[in-house]
Amino acid sequence: MRAVVYHGPGKKSWDEVEDPAVQEDTDAVVRVDTVTICGTDLHILKGDVPAVTDGRVLGHEAVGTVTEVGSGVKNVLPGDRVLVSCISACGRCRFCRESRYGQCLGGGGWILGHRIDGTQAELVRVPFADNSTYPIPEQVTDEQVLMIADILPTGYEVGVLNGGVRPGDTVAVVGAGPIGLAAILTAKLFSPSQVIAIDLADSRLEAARRFGADLTVNNREPDPVARIHELTGGLGVDVAMEAVGVPDTFTLCTRLVRPGGRIANIGVHGTPATLDLQDLWIKDITITTGLVDTYSTPTLLRLLAAGQLDAARFVTHRFALDEMMAAYDTFARANETSALKVVLSRG
Ligand SMILES: NC(=O)c1ccc[n+]([C@@H]2O[C@H](COP(=O)([O-])OP(=O)(O)OC[C@H]3O[C@@H](n4cnc5c(N)ncnc54)[C@H](O)[C@@H]3O)[C@@H](O)[C@H]2O)c1
Ligand SMILES: [Zn+2]
Ligand SMILES: [Zn+2]
Numbered sequence: 001m002r003a004v005v006y007h008g009p010g011k012k013s014w015d016e017v018e019d020p021a022v023q024e025d026t027d028a029v030v031r032v033d034t035v036t037i038c039g040t041d042l043h044i045l046k047g048d049v050p051a052v053t054d055g056r057v058l059g060h061e062a063v064g065t066v067t068e069v070g071s072g073v074k075n076v077l078p079g080d081r082v083l084v085s086c087i088s089a090c091g092r093c094r095f096c097r098e099s100r101y102g103q104c105l106g107g108g109g110w111i112l113g114h115r116i117d118g119t120q121a122e123l124v125r126v127p128f129a130d131n132s133t134y135p136i137p138e139q140v141t142d143e144q145v146l147m148i149a150d151i152l153p154t155g156y157e158v159g160v161l162n163g164g165v166r167p168g169d170t171v172a173v174v175g176a177g178p179i180g181l182a183a184i185l186t187a188k189l190f191s192p193s194q195v196i197a198i199d200l201a202d203s204r205l206e207a208a209r210r211f212g213a214d215l216t217v218n219n220r221e222p223d224p225v226a227r228i229h230e231l232t233g234g235l236g237v238d239v240a241m242e243a244v245g246v247p248d249t250f251t252l253c254t255r256l257v258r259p260g261g262r263i264a265n266i267g268v269h270g271t272p273a274t275l276d277l278q279d280l281w282i283k284d285i286t287i288t289t290g291l292v293d294t295y296s297t298p299t300l301l302r303l304l305a306a307g308q309l310d311a312a313r314f315v316t317h318r319f320a321l322d323e324m325m326a327a328y329d330t331f332a333r334a335n336e337t338s339a340l341k342v343v344l345s346r347g
Contacts, residue, residue, distance in 0.1 A: 003121030009047030059120030061149030155182025
């Protein structure tokens with residue numbers, strides 16, 4: 001088969017590699033019908049994720065058709081159309097029993113395109129298939145479901161649910177990439193009174209308005225904090241979500257939040273950020289962090305099937321499966337191409 005193979009920092013190619021096969025009786029092999037690229041794949045290509053080594057097939061999001069299952073797999077059969085989630089779950093360890101699949105101790109967690117070969121390929125081996133794949137309701141399209149492999153559960157679980165968004169809340173989302181936009185879209189499920197998006201790129205702020213933001217603030221403005229306090233009656237927001245992953249935007253969140261408010265960090269941070277406890281100790285702030293667990297996948301699938309979540313709107317560019325290198329190029333130049341999610345489909 002063909003697959004996107006990582007060959008060290010800055011190097012990837014669409015190579016001919018051996019077809020995957022069932023190795024454990026809990027595995028399934030899935031023919032990839034629709035697949036996408038994540039910002040995390042770009043981090044890997046920069047060399048930021050050393051666990052990914054030369055020869056690894058990239059990708060952790062897909063929709064496909066099961067071709068083969070191990071003897072222990074009960075929930076899916078060859079021929080089934082399934083979502084392959086970015087998080088795999090052994091289903092047995094302490095954390096899986098608490099629905100914290102991201103922290104799985106039994107060999108799951110984020111493994112696809114990281115510790116084992118991933119989904120940017122014609123076929124993918126999915127471990128713990130009963131817990132790591134989801135049969136897809138008929139009325140939803142592959143493209144819609146693909147957005148549930150990573151970005152929607154991340155924005156919803158780590159942003160909206162960790163942030164405890166409630167009806168009437170004012171919500172600030174710092175960073176309006178696919179993850180911040182997913183947080184905006186799913187925050188709206190709780191009827192906040194006001195969603196404010198903050199980004200540096202006007203094109204992303206425009207996207208944020210399309211996804212439901214009521215107000216946008218460019219972080220290049222002279223005093224974005226003052227502006228947001230002005231927009232919230234001088235108090236600050238009830239919930240601030242960090243969806244960038246740099247120290248400055250985390251600090252910004254701590255300045256945007258009202259006393260008693262909540263900060264939900266979603267961004268992946270590579271360097272230390274300052275926590276101004278000398279100012280914050282008195283403000284009754286709650287700060288949460290998290291890796292996506294994908295425990296919300298069944299909920300999100302039901303919302304999709306009921307037409308309550310417009311997931312397809314993330315898709316800005318479409319390619320054939322073998323146009324993988326062109327798709328990477330378009331996605332990596334999001335500033336020029338305005339790409340949010342690029343989707344590759346089997347012809
Ligand atoms: N916690 C998790 O489980 C999880 C899962 C997936 C992704 N992530 C992380 O979420 C973050 C966002 O992911 P994404 O794919 O949307 O990334 P992205 O790079 O597409 O989007 C980031 C956005 O932040 C904006 N930005 C950059 N610097 C800024 C600043 N100083 N002020 C305001 N805006 C700024 C950019 O213009 C861009 O629109 C990343 O750190 C990613 O690694 C976390
Ligand atoms: Zn991802
Ligand atoms: Zn587990």
